[in-house]
Structures are given as structure tokens and as C-alpha cells.
Amino acid sequence: MTLVDPLGRPITQPRRRTRWLRWLAIPVALVLLPVAALVTAFAVTYTTADIDTVGEVDFDRPLTIPPLAESHVDEGTRVFDLTMQQGETDLGRPEPTPTWGVNGSYLGPTLRAERGEQVLVNVHNDLGEESTLHWHGMHLPAAMDGGPHQMVGDGDTVSPTWQVDQPAATLWYHPHPHGETAEHVYRGVAGMFILDDPQEAELPLPRTYGVDDVPVIVQDKKFEGSELDDSDGMFRNNGILGDQVLVNGTPGPYLDVTTELVRLRLLNASNARVYNFHFDDHRRYQLIATDGGLLPRPVELTHLELSPGERAEVVVAVEPGETTVLRSAPSELSGNRFAGADDRLDVLQLRAADHLSPSPPLPDRIADAPTLDPDDVVRTREFRLSGTTINGQDMAMDRTDATVEVDTTERWVVRNADGDPHNFHIHDVQFVVESVDGREPPPELAGWKDTVFMPEGREVELLVRFSDYTDPETPYMFHCHVLRHEDRGMMGQFVVVKPDEQAGDPSHDHHEAHDH
Structure with a gap:
């Protein structure tokens, strides 16, 4: 026997099951949504929970x-x-x-x-x-x-x-x-x-x-x-x-x-x-x-x-x-x-x-201070660290990002433009930290450095002297030394050349680090 509605239309069993399932979906959703929220909250808490091993290490x-x-x-x-x-x-x-x-x-x-x-x-x-x-x-x-x-x-x-x-x-x-x-x-x-x-x-x-x-x-x-x-x-x-x-x-x-x-x-x-x-x-x-x-x-x-x-x-x-x-x-x-x-x-x-x-006391002075002179700067370059890019570009093995002349001093201005901590390492050279966020650097940054910490929002000015070695064909690297960032593209290349010498391959210099 076929059931009909008041207008004479047949009523099938699937329609009743669909209506029943729709009504059932409401309480199921009310249960599952809070569970999903709890699972997500647990995942966030678990994967970002602070690590604390103080007093827990045996030192054995x-x-x-x-x-x-x-x-x-x-x-x-x-x-x-x-x-x-x-x-x-x-x-x-x-x-x-x-x-x-x-x-x-x-x-x-x-x-x-x-x-x-x-x-x-x-x-x-x-x-x-x-x-x-x-x-x-x-x-x-x-x-x-x-x-x-x-x-x-x-x-x-x-x-x-x-x-x-x-x-x-x-x-x-x-x-x-x-x-x-x-x-x-x-x-x-x-x-x-x-x-x-x-x-x-x-x-x-x-x-x-x-x-x-x-x-x-x-x-x-x-x-x-x-x-x-x-x-x-x-x-x-x-x-x-x-x-x-x-x-x-x-x-x-x-x-x-x-x-x-x-x-x-x-x-x-x-x-x-x-x-x-x-x-x-x-x-x-x-x-x-x-x-x-x-x-x-x-x-x-x-x-x-x-x-x-x-x-x-x-x-x-x-x-x-x-x-x-x-x-x-x-x-x-x-x-x-x-x-x-x-x-x-x-x-x-x-x-x-x-x-x-017994140990002798430490001397009051132990080394000469770095002697790079800001008046010798011939060029200023800017490097913006964001995500896993430098100046918006990923690392490319066949691209030279900067060509510098030997026996010159440059100012490299490095900015952390995102919410993650980074740092900045330059191959071959030891540099001087000229300023940190526009201020004189602290005493612990008064010596030669090749890697500098870049917490969120930081800007540093570095004095960099390039000397002795030139090779227009083979680049050095500059990069974030947070290794995941480096691997994912936060790295660039520079070559050191003699005056009037052109960079070789890889070297089209079409992404010369932002200058002024």
C-alpha cells in the first residue's frame, strides 16, 4: 500500500529516513563540535607547552x-x-x-x-x-x-x-x-x-x-x-x-x-x-x-x-x-x-x-676593539627577513643577490619583519654591530661577529669589510641560521670581485639587495 499526503503525493520511506537523519544531526553536531574544539585545544596546548627540565636532570x-x-x-x-x-x-x-x-x-x-x-x-x-x-x-x-x-x-x-x-x-x-x-x-x-x-x-x-x-x-x-x-x-x-x-x-x-x-x-x-x-x-x-x-x-x-x-x-x-x-x-x-x-x-x-x-686574575684589557670606520662605507644594503624569505625572495642557487668590491666597507641594515625570531649569518667575514634598533649596541656585541640574533621586530646595522679573496664565479652565503628557515629559502648569495670585474655564473645580479 502506498501512503499519500493530503495533496495526493506519495510518501516514501526514504523521505522519512532523511527527515529523521536531519533531526539526528542536530544533537550529534552539538556533541561533536565541542569534542573537536577540545581536541584542537589539546593539540595546541600539547605542541606548544613550555618545556621545563630545571631540577629534573640527574647529571650522572x-x-x-x-x-x-x-x-x-x-x-x-x-x-x-x-x-x-x-x-x-x-x-x-x-x-x-x-x-x-x-x-x-x-x-x-x-x-x-x-x-x-x-x-x-x-x-x-x-x-x-x-x-x-x-x-x-x-x-x-x-x-x-x-x-x-x-x-x-x-x-x-x-x-x-x-x-x-x-x-x-x-x-x-x-x-x-x-x-x-x-x-x-x-x-x-x-x-x-x-x-x-x-x-x-x-x-x-x-x-x-x-x-x-x-x-x-x-x-x-x-x-x-x-x-x-x-x-x-x-x-x-x-x-x-x-x-x-x-x-x-x-x-x-x-x-x-x-x-x-x-x-x-x-x-x-x-x-x-x-x-x-x-x-x-x-x-x-x-x-x-x-x-x-x-x-x-x-x-x-x-x-x-x-x-x-x-x-x-x-x-x-x-x-x-x-x-x-x-x-x-x-x-x-x-x-x-x-x-x-x-x-x-x-x-x-x-x-x-x-x-x-690557582688561576691568575683576568686582565682588564684583552684585545683591540674592531676598527671599521663608518666614514669608509661605500654602499648601504637592506635585508628584510620575513617568513622564510629575504627581501621577499627564496634562495636560488643560480642567482647572485649582491656583488661587492674587494677592500671596501658596506653597511648592511637587517630587519626582522615578522613575528618569528631569526638571526643573520654572513660567510667569510666578521662584522661590527654598529647599532641595535637605532641605539648603541650593548657591550657583549662590542667585538667581531659573524652571526647576530634577530628577535621579533629588531633592526641592526652591520659594518662589513670585504678583503683578500675575489671570485666572480663562486658565491658566499648570507642567511638565517635557524636551519629550517635556511633550508626553506631564507638565504642569499654574494660574490666579491675586483673593481670593474663582472660577476660570473650564477650572477645576473637582478636581485641586488635593496640599496640606498
């Missing part, structure tokens, strides 16, 4: 000291042999962690050379894929720089060589393949390169490597079981922020201090995290050097922020038998909690012996 392992790299002198050239390789490392997990390293399974040895030496580094790649080694902070020819134009194929060896001609400093080396730097560094390919010179050697500074002069390579990691987790996480525009800190590859590290003063060579080798270094008892320490070498005089501090790639040498005084912890406090310069600005981390415990060897 002695700090590993990277060995000094072996070398030999061949016809006046100091020769090092380095192999990038795969391996497994005890990083404090239930099982060994698959890692990469140099001459070992994780990180690499510390290279050391004196000013004036000719060095040659045989770099062999045994990673299973192509990579590079870049000499971060080193003044050297562009073809020896180890940037993305100097790739080393799997199974191949390259041998960059150059003369060390810059002041004593704490530099470092790491891979620089375009688009893959973050992954290669995160897996563990990195190490220090310490430069010595006669001026620094005459100063009464702690200088016994591994005793009172200690490398402190700081990295944060995430784990999935025993394996490294390289996922960025939701809302993490800057990349990986880990909840475990390794120092020289050591989890929960402590350093036995046997001298009244200890010199810590701090290197932020993390992919994205900014550290605000301080001690748990708020003791003062002396900053004696930054990226490019010694400051004019020691600067007394309680806190120091280092963005990825930056270095600092600090001298800490300890009393017999005491213990103190190097920590990272919430950032004083950045307010972006999505980039870890509110995190608190325990980093390294110092344990002073009951009897300490």
Missing part, C-alpha cells in the same frame, strides 16, 4: 671532551683528515641511537690551528648521500667555504686549503647542503675549530684544553623511543625544539672543575633553539670573546642569549667543593613561546674539587 655522566683532531705538517701545510660517517651513539636512551658524526659516530674532533698557518682538510664522505662541511666563521676563499656549491658526493673526498689569517677565536664546522642542512646537523655532523694567535697566547687566560678551557657544544633533541625525532611539531615555525639537552653529545653532563677559573667555549649548535645562559645561583661570569674572537675587555654578565650558530667564551669562578648548574632561562629578547621563548632547561653541572689550582 661526565662531560665528554671532543678529542683534538690529529694532524701532521707536510711541506709547511697542516693537514687534517676528516670522515663524515654513520654510526650509533649512547644518547641516554634504552638502545643506542642511529647518528652521524665526523671520525666517530656523533659530532667530531676539535680542529686547532695557529694564525699564519696554511691548513688543508681532507674531507671524505661516507654518509651514504652527498653533503658538505662548511667552516663557519672562517675567512677563506669562496671555493673553500664548504657551502652548498661545494658538495661532496657519497664516497668522494675533497681537500679545501687556505691560510688562517684572523684573530684567535672559537669557530665551528657543520654541513651546508641546500635544503638539507637541518637534517644533517641534527643527526650530529658538527665540531669546533679553535684558532690561536700570539696575542691571545700572551694573556693570562685559562688555556689547557679539556681542563680549564672546555668546549661546550649545546644541542637540544627530541626522541621517538631511542631514535632522533626530527619532526617540527604543530605551530613550530622555527623547527625542532627538543626537551633533552646534550652537551658535546653527553646527556645529563657534569664537569669536574679543578681550577679557580674555568673557560667555557659555548657553541649553540642547535637547529632552532635560543639559549639564555645563566647559573642556578645567579653568579656573575666574565664574557671574554664572541664569534670572531676576544672582546676589548671582559664583560660581567649574569645572562647571555645565544641564537643558533653563535659562540661565546665565558670565564667562571668557582669555590672549592661547590656545585653550580648552567641553565637556560626564558628569553629576555623574544616573546614567542611557539619558538621556545618561555622554556627553562638544565644544561651542564659544574662540580668544583675540594682543592683548586
